[in-house]
Amino acid sequence: MADNTIETLENAGAIEEPRANDGQRVILDPASFSARAVFRIVVISLILIFVGGFVASVISSLTYLFFLLVLAIFFAYLLTPLVQLIRSPFKHRKLERFMPRSLAIFIAYLVVFTVLGVGIAYLAPRVTEQGREFGASLPGYAAAIRQSLNDMNRRFDRLRIPEEVQTRINDQVVVAGERITSGFGNFLISLIYYLPWLVIIPILSFFFLKDVNAIRLGILRMFPAGRWRMRAESVLEEVNSTLAAYTRAQLISCLLVGTVCTIGFYALGLKYALLLGILAGVFEFVPLLGPLTIGLIATTTAALGDDPRRAVWIAIFLIVFRIFHDYVSYPRIVRGGIHLPPVLIILSVIAGEQVAGIPGVFIAIPIVAIITVVYRHVLEHQGKTRLLSDLEPNDTETPA
Structure with a gap:
C-alpha cells in the first residue's frame, strides 16, 4: 500500500528527499507557494536585468x-520672452491675427x-x-613646464628627497599638464564636430515654439x-516655470561671467584675455x-607668462x-527657479558625467x-488624499 502511494506521488511529479534526523522521507512539491515565489523572483529579476541593459544601451546610443x-x-x-514681447501689443488690442505666432x-x-552676427x-x-597665438605658444x-620640472628636481636633490618621490611628483605634474592640454584640444575639436547643430537646433526650436500648445495638450x-x-x-x-527660470538664469550668468572675466583678465594684464574671457x-x-x-587654464597661462606672480x-x-x-x-538671477542643495548639485553633476559625459553634466541639474x-x-497628492479620507464621514458610522 505504501509503495503504491509513493509511486503515485512520484508519477505526480513530487520530489522526495531523505530527512537526516529521523530517517523519514519528506516530500517537497515544486508547485508549493515557496517554489513558485522563488521562481517568479528569478524570472522577474532576469527580465529586469535584460530590460535594464537594453534601455541603458539605447540611452547610451x-x-x-x-x-x-x-x-x-x-x-x-530663451526665445519665448522675446516672442511674447513681439505679440503682446497685438494681443492687447485683440489683433493677434495680424501677428500669428509663426511670424x-x-x-x-x-x-x-x-545681434549674434x-x-x-x-x-x-x-x-x-x-x-x-595661444596655439603657437603651447610648445613654449x-x-x-619641463624647465620648471628640472628646477624642481634640483631643489629636491638639495633637500635630499628620495628619487622615487621625485619621479612620482614629476609624473603627476606631467600627467596633469597633458590632461589640461588634451582636454582643451578635444574641446576645440568637439566644437567643430558640433557645428551642424547650429543649424539643427534653431529648426527644432522653431517647431517647439510653434507647436507648444499642441505638445502640452497632447501630454495632458x-x-x-x-x-x-x-x-x-x-x-x-x-516644470515649465522651473526650466524657464534655469535656462534664462544660465544665459544671464554666462554673459555676466564672460564679461567680468574678460574685463578682469585685461585689467590684470593676462595674455589672451578676450579668448579666455569668452x-x-x-x-x-x-x-x-x-x-x-x-x-x-587661466592660472596656468599666467604662471607660464612673463610674470609668474600674476597667476x-x-x-x-x-x-x-x-x-x-x-x-x-546667481541667487538673485535665478530667483524662483531651481533651488537645490549644493551637495545634491555636486552629486547630480558627478552622476551625469558618469552616465553621459559632458552632455550629462549639462543636463543633470535640470533633470x-x-x-x-x-x-x-x-x-502633496498623497497628503491631500489622506487628509480628505480622514475628513470624509465613514459610511459605517451612524450619525448621533
Missing part, C-alpha cells in the same frame, strides 16, 4: 540625440541672429588671432480627465567643471568673483530639478 533635443528646448525657452517667432529669430563679426578676428609652455490627454489631468497640468506648469562665459554652462577648467592675482580674482557670483548674484518637482507633487 541616443545620448547625443537627447542632448540635441535638450539644447533645442533650452533655446526655445513672431520668425521676427525673434531675425533679431537674435542679427554683428557680435561675431566684431569679435571673431580678435578671438581668432588670440587663438592662433611645454618647454617652460495621456492622463484621465478630472483630478489626474488637473494634477498633471499643475506639474507641467511648475571661454569662461561658455564654460559657465557646465556646472562646477566649467569654472574649474577655465580657472586652471596669484588671477587665482585671487577668480576665487573672489566665484564666491560673489555663487552666493550673491534632477524636474524629478524633485514631480516627487513633491506626488507627496
